Amino acid sequence: MSLTKDAGHLFRFAFLFVVAFVVFLLVRHFVVPKSFGEYGHYRGAAIGEIAARPLHYAGHETCETCHADIAEAKKAGKHENVSCEACHGPLAKHANDPSIQPVKINTTVLCIRCHAESAAKPGGFPQIDPVQHSGGVPCETCHQPHNGL
Amino acid sequence: MNLDRRHFLVMLPAAAIAWKYVLAGTPDASPNYTMTDHWWSMLIDIPKCIGCGNCVRACAAENDVPDGHFRTWVERYHVNDWHMEGPEVISPDGGKEGFPAVAQSAGGGEGFSSAPQDEGKYFFVPKLCNHCADSPCTQVCPVGATFIAPDGVVLVDQTYCLGCAYCVQACPYGCRYIHPEKKVADKCTLCYHRITKGLTTACCENCPTGARKLVDLKDPNDPIHAFLKTHYVQVLKPQMATGAKVFYNELDGSVR
Structure with missing residues (x-):
């Protein structure tokens, strides 16, 4: 107690x-x-x-379900392993709704990003001096980007 | 077990919901993706990189990366003769718009009047989160906001992050930043929203030369296993024992 x-x-x-x-x-x-x-x-x-975050790039497999002809043509050229959106930009919205049209590419800017001449790039990679090579003429005037000629 | 029709009918929808989760695996946002079946990493083939900056632009577009911050970036190294410990490294805007041209020879080509005329070698080094298996950044987080997912990807839970930036300091590779608007840590997720859906990362998808490749070390059919056996591959800062999983093929000794 x-x-x-x-x-x-x-x-x-x-x-x-x-x-x-x-x-x-x-x-x-x-x-x-x-x-x-x-x-x-x-x-x-x-x-x-x-x-669950949203996609912006659809992936080349998605592109090829509709644009099989381009995918086939691309196999013949040097851009075979370059995927569609590497040049055309993020197009998941276009893939979901084809009425949304992609922006037309300005080849004078786009092609130079890879193909401008520089000693810093690996030797075997095709490079040009943009001023001497075409003097500002759009690349697709002579070259076909989808078969890389 | 005694189960009358009434109880059976009550239990049927519950069983259906349970079965859906069994089939889906985790995370439930991505059906048919099982985290424990993967161990993600990346292979970077230095001799293939042309420094075009496609990966940097693709990453920014895919992940809404704010201007001036980078989840991946490209550095250009210039090593002059024997100066291995003091390479000249540039990364203008993370390499987003490419790099200034370098004249082909010491004589200087036309149109490259402002280019440096030094001898020596140049090469590009794309960098990103190394998704370390023993990552310093996850170890210092005081609240458990950053973690290594069961599939080997280092992620940030942005609803949990305080923005204290301990992890930004802890990362030996400089791969993290504080998001200027969200005020929380942000970094490469290895495009987790893409790889869980069977797609490759935005940077690998958009690399024109195949210099970057997403690899799954737990997939026995992944070409990475043959590649690692037949090439001289290095990770960044191996002396820090972070278990870095981004493999660099033919990495120069001057890279830090």
Whole structure:
């Protein structure tokens, strides 16, 4: 009897600790996201959210489902392994809705990005001095980009 | 088990929903993609890189990368004779619009009057997040906002990130930045939204010479395995033991 009476202050503190622990567990339950710790020390649902971000480049496989003729022609030329959107730009919107038309390419700017002459480029890569070579005439006047001639 | 028709009908939709998750695997945004079947990385073939900047532009377009920040960028090295430890490195706007021309010989070609006339070798080094297997950036995050996904891609949970930039300092490759509008850490996701759908990354898709290739080290049919056996391949800063997974073919010793 006297034990509980003398140790009363200890039990009161023990009770406070228990209450604090329960409050901690409750707050933790509501604050920590459900998927935290699913795969590790992070929110597992974040992986799905990052995977759900929108596409801008459709990928050449998508292009080839409609433009099979161009894909076939391209196989004969040096641009065989250059994918469509490398030159034509991001066209996922066009792939989803063909009524959205891609912007016409300015070949005098585009072709030079790869083919301008520079000693820093690997030796075997075809390069030209844009001023001497054509003097500003659009490249497609002479060259066929889809079969790379 | 006693199961009357009423209970059976109640349980049927629940079973259907459960089965959908069984079939889908995780993450549920990408059906038929199982994270544990992959271990993603990249191969960069230095002799093929022409420094056109297509990868930098494609990355910016695909991932809405703000101007002046880069998830991937291209550096041009100029190593003059024996000066291996002090290469001249340039990366104008991350190489987004290419690089200034270099005259073909010390004599100087016409139209290249302003070009440097130094001897020495030039080469391009595309850089991106190395998606380290023991990444320093994920280790320093105080809140668990950045992590290595089970398929080996280092990602940032931008709803969880505080923007403290510890990870920006921790990355030995300089691959992270604080997004100027979102005020959270941002970096290459290895186009996670593309590779989980069976597409390649935006930079690999748009590389005209095939200098960049997405590789899956867990896929036994991936050509990377034969490539690694037959080529001299290096990773960046191997002395830091980060487990970097971006492999560089014929990387010059002067690259840092």
